[in-house]
Amino acid sequence: MCGIAGFFQSDKGMTSSESQQLAKRMCDVITHRGPDDAGYYVEGGVAIGMRRLSIIDIASGHQPISNEDGSVWIVFNGEIYNFAELRADLIARGHQFKTHSDTETIVHLYEEEGERCVERLRGMFGFAIWDRRENKLFLARDRAGKKPVHYTMVGETLVFGSEIKSLLQFPGVERRANVEAISDYLSFGYVPDPQTAFRGIHKLPPGHTMTFRDGRVTTRQYWNFQFDQTEQSPREERFYVERLRELIAESVRIRLVSEVPLGAFLSGGVDSSTVVAMMARAMDQPVKTFSIGFSEASFDELNYARLTAERYRTDHHEFIVTPDVCRLVEEIIWHHDEPFADASSIPTYVVSKMAREFVTVILSGDGGDELFAGYERYLIHQARNRFERIPRWFRRGVMLPLSRALPRAAYGKQFLRNISMSEGARFVDSLSYFGADAKRSLLGETIKRDLNGHDSSAAFEDLFAEPRSADQIERLLYLDSKTYLPGDILTKVDRMSMAHSIEARVPLLDYKLIEFVETIPSNLKLRGQTTKYILKQAMADLIPKEIVHRPKMGFGVPLRKWLNNELRELLYDTLTDRQARERGLLNPRAVLALLDEHARGRRDNSLHLWGLLNLELWHRSFIDRQPELSFAGAKQVALRQLAAGAVA
Numbered sequence: 001m002c003g004i005a006g007f008f009q010s011d012k013g014m015t016s017s018e019s020q021q022l023a024k025r026m027c028d029v030i031t032h033r034g035p036d037d038a039g040y041y042v043e044g045g046v047a048i049g050m051r052r053l054s055i056i057d058i059a060s061g062h063q064p065i066s067n068e069d070g071s072v073w074i075v076f077n078g079e080i081y082n083f084a085e086l087r088a089d090l091i092a093r094g095h096q097f098k099t100h101s102d103t104e105t106i107v108h109l110y111e112e113e114g115e116r117c118v119e120r121l122r123g124m125f126g127f128a129i130w131d132r133r134e135n136k137l138f139l140a141r142d143r144a145g146k147k148p149v150h151y152t153m154v155g156e157t158l159v160f161g162s163e164i165k166s167l168l169q170f171p172g173v174e175r176r177a178n179v180e181a182i183s184d185y186l187s188f189g190y191v192p193d194p195q196t197a198f199r200g201i202h203k204l205p206p207g208h209t210m211t212f213r214d215g216r217v218t219t220r221q222y223w224n225f226q227f228d229q230t231e232q233s234p235r236e237e238r239f240y241v242e243r244l245r246e247l248i249a250e251s252v253r254i255r256l257v258s259e260v261p262l263g264a265f266l267s268g269g270v271d272s273s274t275v276v277a278m279m280a281r282a283m284d285q286p287v288k289t290f291s292i293g294f295s296e297a298s299f300d301e302l303n304y305a306r307l308t309a310e311r312y313r314t315d316h317h318e319f320i321v322t323p324d325v326c327r328l329v330e331e332i333i334w335h336h337d338e339p340f341a342d343a344s345s346i347p348t349y350v351v352s353k354m355a356r357e358f359v360t361v362i363l364s365g366d367g368g369d370e371l372f373a374g375y376e377r378y379l380i381h382q383a384r385n386r387f388e389r390i391p392r393w394f395r396r397g398v399m400l401p402l403s404r405a406l407p408r409a410a411y412g413k414q415f416l417r418n419i420s421m422s423e424g425a426r427f428v429d430s431l432s433y434f435g436a437d438a439k440r441s442l443l444g445e446t447i448k449r450d451l452n453g454h455d456s457s458a459a460f461e462d463l464f465a466e467p468r469s470a471d472q473i474e475r476l477l478y479l480d481s482k483t484y485l486p487g488d489i490l491t492k493v494d495r496m497s498m499a500h501s502i503e504a505r506v507p508l509l510d511y512k513l514i515e516f517v518e519t520i521p522s523n524l525k526l527r528g529q530t531t532k533y534i535l536k537q538a539m540a541d542l543i544p545k546e547i548v549h550r551p552k553m554g555f556g557v558p559l560r561k562w563l564n565n566e567l568r569e570l571l572y573d574t575l576t577d578r579q580a581r582e583r584g585l586l587n588p589r590a591v592l593a594l595l596d597e598h599a600r601g602r603r604d605n606s607l608h609l610w611g612l613l614n615l616e617l618w619h620r621s622f623i624d625r626q627p628e629l630s631f632a633g634a635k636q637v638a639l640r641q642l643a644a645g646a647v648a
Contacts, residue, residue, distance in 0.1 A: 007026075009156070014045075026166040036052050039062055039063045054259075072132070073130045076126075077126045078147045126139075150162070177198070178199040179450045180456075189488065205221075226467075252363065260361060263315075266308060275363050277539065289316045290351055291319070311544060319351060319354050329614075333618050337622070345495075360501070363506075371477070372525050372535045377427075380430065417429070425457065427464060428461055441590050575612055594612070
């Protein structure tokens with residue numbers, strides 16, 4: 001696991017010494033992603049670099065790595081789980097290896113198969129290959145989007161990196177807010193791919209490669225989710241149960257290869273319990289498990305996590321989050337690079353920090369909700385689909401105007417607006433932090449003009465309509481897998497784990513497992529009111545029945561309490577001061593209305609206010625001033641002090 005960065009200048013405007021120093025600066029700012037080693041390759045107008053977290057082939061896996069004659073060089077972030085079999089095949093074809101690393105396997109596979117090499121890689125990855133024979137730079141990102149790749153153009157120079165803060169070290173990269181991305185953030189709580197919150201900086205989408213040659217960028221999609229592959233004659237339920245268990249077991253087993261200690265996040269839900277159960281069956285020593293809890297009982301899942309830990313006699317570690325973690329808000333924003341409204345980043349950050357004291361690799365249960373229909377919103381969507389029987393003219397001509405006429409905090413206002421919409425628009429609206437009407441009143445006049453009619457929901461509605469299947473659950477799974485999964489869930493896990501130099505592996509998102517699950521009929525995923533039905537059937541005898549049958553809780557935090565107490569001063573000072581008012585992003589009156597409603601108890605606006613707080617603090621950290629490496633360094637004293645106080 002590493003962090004990568006670099007650039008390719010068509011005009012070769014720097015000396016080799018200047019290029020190496022710049023590449024070093026780009027990598028130094030992401031030292032947290034790889035504290036064990038650093039390496040650089042500079043030639044002509046190209047410079048690639050990396051920071052390494054040593055996991056496999058610790059002794060000889062230094063990067064960058066080249067092929068036999070030095071014509072192909074790579075910097076790589078991730079893990080390739082089938083590298084041993086690929087390596088054996090490549091040796092049989094005559095390739096000579098200098099290391100035992102998975103990184104070198106990619107180099108030789110690229111020699112054999114060119115840009116299509118990614119199609120044979122089983123793992124998580126973001127990498128850059130410099131091909132001096134063809135004078136091109138080749139970038140790739142894994143299928144589901146577990147590992148990040150960002151890029152921008154400065155004149156005729158391509159600049160790339162695992163994190164945006166690396167790109168910001170390059171001269172000429174502007175720190176200007178992308179107003180369309182800000183609008184999207186207010187809609188969804190994160191900035192969806194391929195946009196970023198910075199104008200001109202992009203994410204390489206999951207399942208894509210990119211080539212830069214002769215001053216031109218070209219991208220290619222090599223893989224996609226396809227939740228429309230259900231067989232015309234579905235098999236018996238028993239077949240899916242048995243095959244699912246086999247694939248999950250294999251997916252977990254191949255992710256246990258490591259030369260450093262590994263463990264698992266254990267939340268007390270079905271997904272993480274599944275991963276721990278399979279780890280325990282595959283390992284000859286107790287699994288190290290890590291769980292997070294809260295003093296507020298309604299947010300605490302430790303009792304459920306203990307059930308799995310006790311059943312498999314894991315080496316279990318628990319941490320109780322206290323309000324002291326509120327001091328970490330700005331540090332967490334710094335690691336995200338973008339405004340990010342999912343408050344579960346806080347416990348993820350804390351449990352990663354604590355786990356790093358014992359292990360370097362963590363397995364998590366992320367991805368199960370998107371694969372097996374685990375979100376409550378799928379049930380809500382099914383229930384609301386009955387309103388499709390109401391004539392569209394009545395929904396749009398009566399219900400929608402009635403919704404808009406009601407006061408902002410009126411009971412039923414949002415429900416009436418939601419059911420007035422078409423199916424795709426209704427589901428997208430249900431995902432929104434701020435609905436379209438609320439956002440119109442929230443945005444400042446300047447940004448509304450700059451948006452020039454940009455509709456944040458349009459791309460999501462197009463994705464909802466993309467699958468060939470008419471099955472509504474498959475459409476929902478496809479949309480969430482293309483948006484929420486990489487944009488929120490995997491981003492959170494990557495940034496918060498790598499903030500503490502810990503590698504997170506996600507076995508439920510193995511692409512072979514995904515492709516099998518896509519063939520399972522949707523009525524075996526969501527059966528009646530039972531979410532994840534087929535997964536629960538497959539794991540029924542391996543995880544405690546109390547977990548199988550418990551209602552889904554989600555990874556919530558006591559945000560309302562924190563905003564009313566520990567974060568109250570920061571919240572009000574940040575959102576109401578002169579700097580925020582004059583920025584012009586938001587309508588000050590609308591912000592004050594949200595604060596007033598919340599303070600008076602008329603409405604719980606915690607999620608909205610948390611999102612606005614993150615937006616303003618991000619703007620101050622990244623747009624108003626350069627996020628230099630010293631920012632992270634200055635936080636270390638506070639973090640050391642927090643270690644004793646934030647958890648118990």
